[in-house]
Amino acid sequence: MAILPIVEVPDPRLKTVSTPVDAVTDETRKLIADMFETMYDAPGIGLAAIQVGVPKRILVIDLQEEEDEEGNPIKDPRVFINPELIDPSEELRTYEEGCLSVPDQFADIERPDSVTARWLDENGEQHEERLDGLLATCLQHEMDHLEGIVFIDHLSRMKRNMVLKKLEKARRLKAA
Numbered sequence: 670m671a672i673l674p675i676v677e678v679p680d681p682r683l684k685t686v687s688t689p690v691d692a693v694t695d696e697t698r699k700l701i702a703d704m705f706e707t708m709y710d711a712p713g714i715g716l717a718a719i720q721v722g723v724p725k726r727i728l729v730i731d732l733q734e735e736e737d738e739e740g741n742p743i744k745d746p747r748v749f750i751n752p753e754l755i756d757p758s759e760e761l762r763t764y765e766e767g768c769l770s771v772p773d774q775f776a777d778i779e780r781p782d783s784v785t786a787r788w789l790d791e792n793g794e795q796h797e798e799r800l801d802g803l804l805a806t807c808l809q810h811e812m813d814h815l816e817g818i819v820f821i822d823h824l825s826r827m828k829r830n831m832v833l834k835k836l837e838k839a840r841r842l843k844a845a
């Protein structure tokens with residue numbers, strides 16, 4: 670396994686529309702293992718393949734909501750290959766989102782509260798499940814990446830520019 674470099678805004682690769690996975694192979698599983706390692710190291714709760722420069726419709730998510738007796742997060746890795754969303758709820762939910770490609774920046778984003786998702790797992794098995802709460806939010810955020818959309822693209826131009834300016838400033842401070 671390997672920790673891969675994460676692509677950050679404004680890298681044009683993040684605007685790529687990712688292509689479906691034709692067959693889930695050992696190569697796919699190796700990429701997935703590397704994506705998990707990269708995501709846990711960052712740390713983050715979700716990562717799309719394009720965020721490590723691979724334009725394939727593959728996502729990994731681990732909300733790590735549960736903790737063990739010592740307060741360490743319990744891993745709950747989930748893989749979504751070629752995911753599709755069906756029947757998003759009319760009810761919306763606002764969550765303060767962040768993204769490993771927009772480091773340390775957060776903004777409130779409104780999305781359907783629940784969705785039915787259909788996807789393949791790392792063994793090529795098909796799944797369909799109604800998801801809600803943070804998992805639904807996170808899946809929709811990650812699926813946006815497959816269409817070349819980053820969460821700040823949902824903000825007004827003024828708010829988006831503010832986030833990008835803050836990010837630029839943080840990078841300058843880091844480099845200084």
Ligand code: NI
Nearest residue numbers: 767768769770
């Ligand atoms: Ni993201």
